[in-house]
Amino acid sequence: MTADELKAEILEKTAEYCELQKKTEGFRPGETRVHYAGRVYDAAEMQALVSSALDFWLTLGPKGEEFIRDFSGCMGMKHGLAVNSGSSANLVAVGALCSRSLEDPLRPGDEVITSALAFPTTLNPVLQNGLVPVFLDVEEGTYNLDASLLESALSEKTRAIVLAHTLGNPAQMDVVTDFADRYGLYVVEDACDALDSVYNSRLCGTFGDVSTFSFYAAHHITMGEGGAVLTNDIGLYRQALSLRDWGRACYCRTGEPDPNGACGKRFAHRYKNLPFGYDHKYVFSNIGYNLKPLDLQCAVGIEQLKKLPRFTAARKRNFQRIYEALLPFGDVLVLPRSLPGAEPSWFAFPITVRDKAPFGRRDFVAFLEQRQIETRMLFGGNILRQPAYEEIRCRVCGPLLHTESVLKNTFFVGVYPGLTEEMLDYMIQTMRGFLESAGGRKQP
Ligand SMILES: Cc1ncc(COP(=O)(O)O)c(C=O)c1O
Structure with a gap:
């Protein structure tokens, strides 16, 4: 038997296993827990996970590339980045706006308008980057930032708006983006709870300069833990990628075949205080993190997205x-x-x-x-x-x-x-x- 044949057999058995594993005893009112959220999957996800495990790539690789291509494509956005959670997505999104590599980054002490009704990690990156949140009230019933109050929050220091579509309910993005355009503010759109929600015929997560998603088990699609950052701005994308990947300057895709990198100048750059030709992969232009998901997670995400x-x-x-x-x-x-x-x-x-x-x-x-x-x-x-x-x-x-x-x-x-x-x-x-x-x- 070849390895491929054996793999096919394992995957067939996996589907059989999934069927048996999912057989429940039936719903007993008052006894069976009615959860508020949970994974919804079938044999396709389990087979994708097992198949990726057998490939044993482990780190972010081909499945990660495929997932983010599919995801950015279905959202109609130019650039996407898979990360290991929605919280990490927010950290990377706000961090990218603070990157010294941008022409006009956010700086410590700058003010960011947001709502006081928040999931903690929508707000945390604002604080972690030394920015100052300016809190506004939410509306009754929509639970979203009250956009009619934006003007009252404005000061000379205002530089950005960070807002979430609470529980998937679209915020008033036409008013928010008009306001941001008028005063030259960045908009970070936390769409972690709002995948596939639409406002004025546009998907949530396509309004801001940068937007974020969560694929935690409770969310609209899941990878167990996982998230994504989307933007149409190549500069922001590169800083977000850098922050996710240890802060390095290199933006080559995983498995880049050219040993000299996609730019062809991996060993031919000059950086101020570094020797000429220092490997671009080891040039660090941001104070970064490592927030990559595993290929195994992305394999599950690909199947979830189809559903x-x-x-x-x-x-x-x-x-x-x-x-x-x-x-x-x-x-x-x-x-x-x-x-x-x-x-x-x-x-x-x-x-x-x-x-x-x-x-x-x-x-x-x-x-x-x-x-x-x-x-x-x-x-x-x-x-x-x-x-x-x-x-x-x-x-x-x-x-x-x-x-x-x-x-x-x-x-x-x-x-x-x-x-x-x-x-x-x-x-x-x-x-x-x-x-x-x-x-x-x-x-x-
Ligand atoms: C609005 C919002 N933003 C961010 C997050 C964080 O996502 P994660 O749990 O994937 O870190 C959540 C979590 O549910 C959320 O509801």
Whole structure:
């Protein structure tokens, strides 16, 4: 038997194994956990993973190249970079804007407008690069940065906007990009939760100077852990690549066949304080990291990407079902809303318990969790109240009324494609049961 034949047999067995492994005992309401998110996969992902393992490339290589080509292509962006998480993507994106190799980089002390309702690693690279966040409130129901407040946050030091499309709900990007253009600001678009969400017929992640994605297991597609950075700016791409790869100056692709590099001058550059011809691969132009994913992860990503249209349709369908079921309880709950022109591929279903409701978020969450329905808080709530951020250097612009309300009253449940009809029925029935018995009066 040849190695290829043996590999084919292993992959066939892998598919058989996957089938058996995925056979579940069936859904038992109140006993089977209804997760808010999870991996959705079949034999194709498992075979891709095993095949890559047998190739034993291990480090980022051909599968990484293929994934990022497919991903950038499907997003319609010129340059893409695979990284090992969405957090790393944000670190690389903001870091690239601070690179001394840019003509006009962000510098320590420069101000960055962002929202106080945040996942920590949307904000962290701002702080880690010595930039000063200027916090704005979010809107009720969209949970996105309130773009009507942008002007009030402006100062002479303002240089950038870093914002996320909260839970996949598109932010008001036309207003944001108009504002950024008017004042010459960079825009970093954290689309980690918003893969395949659309605003004004454009995909989220295509508006900013640079955008980021997460492929953690809870996200729209997964590699287990993983992420990506996209940009149409070759200069930013090269700095992002450098930061991902130890800070080196060389931007050759993996497996570049020419020993003199793609530029043909690997041993023929002159750098200020280095001997002439010092190997470009070992010239470090940024203070970088190593944030590369493995080829194994990218092999899974390639298969997941093929399923994206199906995943998006399921997310939208599941969201709509929960929305319709909760619509009669608008007097006690703030239901999620999206802006005109927005077509969200929701990451999850956010619910805010109104102050006047005869029950609190804790009651609702405890009721659901006890009945095996998984819930999550909306990230850090007001991030400024989190222990790590108590002493950060920042500016807060205006009262953070809705952000505070999220901290006190908001949680989310899942809409991910792994939810079956039975699970959704159970979830809806349980939520309605609580709302009816806890005094959540039905509107006529
Ligand atoms: C908006 C946002 N940005 C960044 C991240 C970080 O992604 P990762 O978990 O892949 O580091 C998350 C995580 O879920 C997120 O929700």
